[in-house]
Amino acid sequence: MLRTITVGLDGSSESRAAAEWAAREAQVRDLALKIVHIWEPVPEPIAQAPLLVRETHRHWTERIPREAADGIRLRHPGVEVTSEHVAGRPSEILIEEAKNAELLVLGSRGLSGIGGFMVGSVGLAVVAHAERPVVLVRALEQAADEHEMDPAGIPSAASPFRPVVLGLDIENPDETLIEFALDAALRRATSLRVVHGWNAPPYYAYGLSADLELHEALARRETTALTEVLGPWRKKFPDVEVTEESHYGTPGHHLVDASREASLVVVGRRIRRSPFGAHIGPVAHAVLHHSTAPVAVVPHH
Structure with missing residues (x-):
C-alpha cells in the first residue's frame, strides 16, 4: 500500500x-x-x-x-x-x-x-x-523558518535547509530513529546534528562537582561512545554530514536549545502496549512543549 x-x-x-x-x-x-x-x-x-x-x-x-x-x-x-x-x-x-x-x-x-x-x-x-x-x-x-538566512539576513525558502537535529540515547540507540533522522537530512540536502545529554551515575554525583578530572574522564567516555554508535551510520549515509555533541546535563534542555537553529527535531518514544495514559518520556515531553522547530516523534522498541 x-x-x-x-x-x-x-x-x-x-x-x-x-x-x-x-x-x-x-x-x-x-x-x-x-x-x-x-x-x-x-x-x-x-x-x-x-x-x-x-x-x-x-x-x-x-x-x-x-x-x-x-x-x-x-x-x-x-x-x-x-x-x-x-x-x-x-x-x-x-x-x-x-x-x-x-x-x-x-x-x-x-x-x-x-x-x-x-x-x-x-x-x-x-x-x-x-x-x-x-x-x-x-x-x-512558515516554510522560510526551516531555512538558513539569505545574504540579507532574512530566512528564505530559497536558502539551504537548517540542520536536522536528533536527540539520541546512546545506551539504547534505536536504528529506526537514527535512520529516520538521517533520511530526513538527506532529503533536505542538509546536515544531521546529533545531540546527546548525559548525567553522572548517582554514586559519582558528589565527587563530580569537586573532581574536574573525573568529569573530563566521564565526558570523554560519553563522546567516544557516541562516535562509535554513529560510525556505521556515517558509512551508510555518506552524503550526510553528521556532527555530534555530547553535553553534560538534561538532554531535553540541550535539544530545546538546538531547536532554535533546526529545520526539524527528531526524538524517540519507546513503544508501550498499555492502552492507558499518555506516556511519551521526559525528553520528548520537554521538546514537544518548548521546541521552536517542528518535532518528529518516532516510536521504537
Whole structure:
C-alpha cells in the first residue's frame, strides 16, 4: 500500500500550518497528502435543533477540508491531495489513520510570548499511541523558518535547509530513529546534528562537582561512545554530514536549545502496549512543549 503524509485538520491556524508543512513534506518524499478533518458528534442541543441549523453546521464542517485541499493544490501543484471528513473521537481516529501513513502531522498552539508548543490532550494521546512517526508543527510555522538566512539576513525558502537535529540515547540507540533522522537530512540536502545529554551515575554525583578530572574522564567516555554508535551510520549515509555533541546535563534542555537553529527535531518514544495514559518520556515531553522547530516523534522498541 502506498503510504501517505496524513495531516489532521480542524480549521485552526496551527492545523493549517501543519497542513502546509505536510504538503511540503509530501513534495520532498514524493508522496500523496491526505487531509483528515474530524467532526465530533454534535452536542445534544444542536442535534435537536431545527433541520436548517444542523445542515448549516454540517456544511461548514465539510467546507473546511475541501477549501484546505483546494488551497494546497494551488500552492503545491505537484502534490496529489485527497481529503476526508470523518465523525468520531479525534484521538482514536488519528491513531488509526497513522497506521497507513508514512507520517502523521498535527498542529500545536504556540505559547504566547514563549517560543514553543502547547500540546493538548489529543496531540499527547496520538503521540503516545500512534504506531508511525508523528510530527508536531507550531502555529504560524512558515516554510522560510526551516531555512538558513539569505545574504540579507532574512530566512528564505530559497536558502539551504537548517540542520536536522536528533536527540539520541546512546545506551539504547534505536536504528529506526537514527535512520529516520538521517533520511530526513538527506532529503533536505542538509546536515544531521546529533545531540546527546548525559548525567553522572548517582554514586559519582558528589565527587563530580569537586573532581574536574573525573568529569573530563566521564565526558570523554560519553563522546567516544557516541562516535562509535554513529560510525556505521556515517558509512551508510555518506552524503550526510553528521556532527555530534555530547553535553553534560538534561538532554531535553540541550535539544530545546538546538531547536532554535533546526529545520526539524527528531526524538524517540519507546513503544508501550498499555492502552492507558499518555506516556511519551521526559525528553520528548520537554521538546514537544518548548521546541521552536517542528518535532518528529518516532516510536521504537
